[in-house]
Amino acid sequence: xxxxxxxxxxxxxxxxxxxxxxxxxxxxxxxxxxxxxxxxxxxxxxxxxxxxxxxxxxxxxxxxxxxxxxxxxxx
Numbered sequence: 743x744x745x746x747x748x749x750x751x752x753x754x755x756x757x758x759x760x761x762x763x764x765x766x767x768x769x770x771x772x773x774x775x776x777x778x779x780x781x782x783x784x785x786x787x788x789x790x791x792x793x794x795x796x797x798x799x800x801x802x803x804x805x806x807x808x809x810x811x812x813x814x815x816x817x
Contacts, residue, residue: 746810
């Protein structure tokens with residue numbers, strides 16, 4: 743398993759959108775994304791930071807149910 747990267751929010755958004763996430767709205771410095779899978783809707787919030795901290799990225803990936811390796815393939 744790879745180390746969680748520290749990336750700018752633009753790269754994170756593009757990688758998540760490649761995985762099927764859709765931007766629902768932005769309020770201030772936070773962007774909300776959603777993804778529909780089977781019988782549930784997953785929701786995550788990405789902060790508009792340059793760069794996003796590794797610990798925050800770890801929580802985003804955990805909520806998005808994406809492994810670090812899968813995410814790095816999409817970046």
